[in-house]
Every structure is written in C-alpha cells, then in structure tokens.
Amino acid sequence: xxxxxxxxxxxxxxxxxxxxxxxxxxxxxxxxxxxxxxxxxxxxxxxxxxxxxxxxxxxxxxxxxxxxxxxxxxxxxxxxxxxxxxxxxxxxxxxxxxxxxxxxxxxxxxxxxxxxxxxxxxxxxxxxxxxxxxxxxxxxxxxxxxxxxxxxxxxxxxxxxxxxxxxxxxxxxxxxxxxxxxxxxxxxxxxxxxxxxxxxxxxxxxxxxxxxxxxxxxxxxxxxxxxxxxxxxxxxxxxxxxxxxx
Amino acid sequence: xxxxxxxxxxxxxxxxxxxxxxxxxxxxxxxxxxxxxxxxxxxxxxxxxxxxxxxxxxxxxxxxxxxxxxxxxxxxxxxxxxxxxxxxxxxxxxxxxxxxxxxxxxxxxxxx
Numbered sequence: 001x002x003x004x005x006x007x008x009x010x011x012x013x014x015x016x017x018x019x020x021x022x023x024x025x026x027x028x029x030x031x032x033x034x035x036x037x038x039x040x041x042x043x044x045x046x047x048x049x050x051x052x053x054x055x056x057x058x059x060x061x062x063x064x065x066x067x068x069x070x071x072x073x074x075x076x077x078x079x080x081x082x083x084x085x086x087x088x089x090x091x092x093x094x095x096x097x098x099x100x101x102x103x104x105x106x107x108x109x110x111x112x113x114x115x116x117x118x119x120x121x122x123x124x125x126x127x128x129x130x131x132x133x134x135x136x137x138x139x140x141x142x143x144x145x146x147x148x149x150x151x152x153x154x155x156x157x158x159x160x161x162x163x164x165x166x167x168x169x170x171x172x173x174x175x176x177x178x179x180x181x182x183x184x185x186x187x188x189x190x191x192x193x194x195x196x197x198x199x200x201x202x203x204x205x206x207x208x209x210x211x212x213x214x215x216x217x218x219x220x221x222x223x224x225x226x227x228x229x230x231x232x233x234x235x236x237x238x239x240x241x242x243x244x245x246x
Numbered sequence: 247x248x249x250x251x252x253x254x255x256x257x258x259x260x261x262x263x264x265x266x267x268x269x270x271x272x273x274x275x276x277x278x279x280x281x282x283x284x285x286x287x288x289x290x291x292x293x294x295x296x297x298x299x300x301x302x303x304x305x306x307x308x309x310x311x312x313x314x315x316x317x318x319x320x321x322x323x324x325x326x327x328x329x330x331x332x333x334x335x336x337x338x339x340x341x342x343x344x345x346x347x348x349x350x351x352x353x354x355x356x357x358x
Contacts, residue, residue: 045323045341105336117300155339
C-alpha cells in the first residue's frame with residue numbers, strides 16, 4: 001500500500017513538473033473596431049465681383065494719383081458720403097460689387113445634410129426647429145424645412161431623389177422615391193417632399209412610385225428640396241442623402 | 247462600441263490645425279483616392295485658407311484675390327495638410343479668372 005501511495009505521489013509530482021506547477025491560463029481576446037472617416041461633404045464656389053471698388057494693388061481700380069476710384073458711373077469712394085465708403089460696411093465703391101454663387105459640388109453627386117450646421121438650410125423659408133447638437137430637424141404640422149441651393153453644377157439637373165441610407169436604388173433617367181416615406185427616413189408618414197431645380201421658382205412633388213420630372217428639366221441647374229409637415233410631429237434624426245442626376 | 251462626439255471633435259481639431267494651404271489648378275481630370283497633388287496646380291493661387299469649425303465639421307475657405315492668378319481657367323481645387331499632403335481634390339466647371347473678380351472656395355469636411 002505504501003508503494004502504491006508513493007507511486008501516486010510520484011505520478012502527481014511528475015504531472016506537476018510537466019505543467020510547470022501552475023494552472024493553464026487561457027487568453028480570451030476581445031477586439032473592437034470603430035471607423036473614423038473624414039468626409040469631404042461639399043465644396044461651394046462663390047465669385048465676387050469687385051468692379052467699382054477700391055482695390056489695393058489693382059491696376060484698374062483705386063489707382064493712386066488717378067481718377068480711377070469706383071466705377072465709371074461715379075459711385076466712388078467718398079468721405080462723408082451717406083451711400084458709399086461708409087466705415088464698417090461694405091458700401092465701398094459701386095453697388096455693382098456682389099457675390100455670385102458659381103458652383104455647389106456635393107461629393108460624388110450625393111448631397112448629405114447632417115443638420116450639424118445651417119449653412120444649407122434656408123432659414124428665411126424654414127420654420128421648423130434645428131438642433132445642431134443632436135443633429136435633428138423637427139417639423140410640426142404645416143411647418144417647413146426648405147434647403148438652400150444644395151447643388152449647382154452649371155449643367156441642367158433633370159432628376160433628384162432621397163436615398164435610403166445612401167444606397168443607390170436606381171440610376172436611370174426619371175427615378176422613383178425608393179422607400180416608404182414613413183419607415184426609412186422620417187418618423188411617421190407625416191410629410192410631403194418637393195424638389196426644385198430652378199432655385200425654388202417651381203416645385204415638383206416627390207411621391208412614392210412616381211417618376212420625378214422637373215418643369216425646367218433642360219435648363220434648371222440649382223437644386224433645392226422642401227419638406228412640409230401635414231400632421232403630427234416629424235423628427236428627422238438621420239442624415240438626408242440626396243442623389244443628383246444630370 | 248460608440249465613438250464619442252468628443253473624440254470626433256478632437257480629431258476635427260487635429261485636422262483643423264494641420265490644414266496648411268489651398269490651391270487651384272487648371273486640369274479637370276476626375277479625382278481619385280490615389281491623387282497626391284493637383285494635376286496642374288497654379289503656384290500663384292496657393293494661399294492659407296480660413297477655417298470655421300462646428301460640431302464635427304470644418305468649413306475651410308480659400309480666397310483667390312482679384313489681383314492674383316488672372317488669365318487662367320480654373321478647373322480643380324485642393325486642400326493640403328502638413329504643408330504638402332493633398333487632403334482632398336475636387337474638379338468643377340471652368341472658371342475663367344480676371345481682375346474684376348475674387349474666387350472664394352469653401353470646403354465642408356465632416357468627421358463621421
């Protein structure tokens with residue numbers, strides 16, 4: 001019996017020696033991944049005419065020792081004038097100086113509105129509630145969200161549509177609204193959607209199952225959208241993706 | 247797992263301070279992810295843009311003044327970070343520059 005016990009003890013010791021005398025530790029790895037994407041959302045180009053203004057270094061306007069101040073109509077920079085050259089304002093030179101929107105270029109022809117700022121919201125014609133921190137826009141019954149110009153490519157825009165989570169559904173001429181108004185983008189089927197390709201002069205309703213055709217399909221090149229609430233409260237809490245087709 | 251808005255705004259700040267120049271060019275070749283420079287950049291248009299930041303957003307505006315870069319037809323624009331690393335490139339309809347106009351190019355960058 002002593003021999004048996006002794007052998008058992010020896011066997012246990014041999015096993016311990018094999019295992020290094022310590023219990024096995026199994027490593028269970030966890031791995032989490034998150035993507036950070038700097039996105040180029042849109043580029044806007046403005047051309048500002050300086051005709052008639054006083055320009056330092058210009059060979060045409062504001063030339064020292066000459067009469068070339070302001071434009072030829074006589075709207076010059078005049079000290080003490082109530083109309084021109086007023087300190088702290090932009091009334092320097094002629095009223096011909098102005099900023100002209102030249103182009104608005106959404107990345108990949110898909111404009112995305114995140115509601116993190118109001119640069120592309122027409123605050124004069126919109127009366128819903130923008131929350132830039134929560135990145136939402138809330139529309140109650142009869143309230144309106146109207147955009148500024150979200151695309152200007154200097155060629156006619158013949159079609160536009162909202163995308164479901166940026167997934168392109170159809171790329172042909174004339175597109176159907178690809179999703180149910182209530183389920184995919186807006187919280188409830190409580191809105192009407194319109195697009196304009198002539199900067200708001202004419203509007204076309206975007207309805208499910210119907211092709212959208214602009215009135216000025218061969219000339220309009222400035223795209224806007226408009227969302228009108230007709231019952232209840234609608235909270236737009238996801239980015240709006242709008243695909244533009246030329 | 248959620249990447250916080252604070253983290254995204256920190257990344258926004260890091261990119262914001264790294265933006266060094268904006269530049270225009272005269273080639274309309276479509277941009278690709280492998281672009282490392284404007285195809286035909288005009289050195290005279292290189293200027294430091296002005297940034298305005300918002301929640302997870304950078305608005306960067308480059309100005310080409312009336313006395314600069316005239317006589318060219320511009321078709322492309324790019325922002326550079328860390329002096330010479332092309333951050334983005336965009337092509338646009340031809341713009342013929344003359345001394346009666348300033349060209350303001352605003353780029354919106356979002357950290358998603």
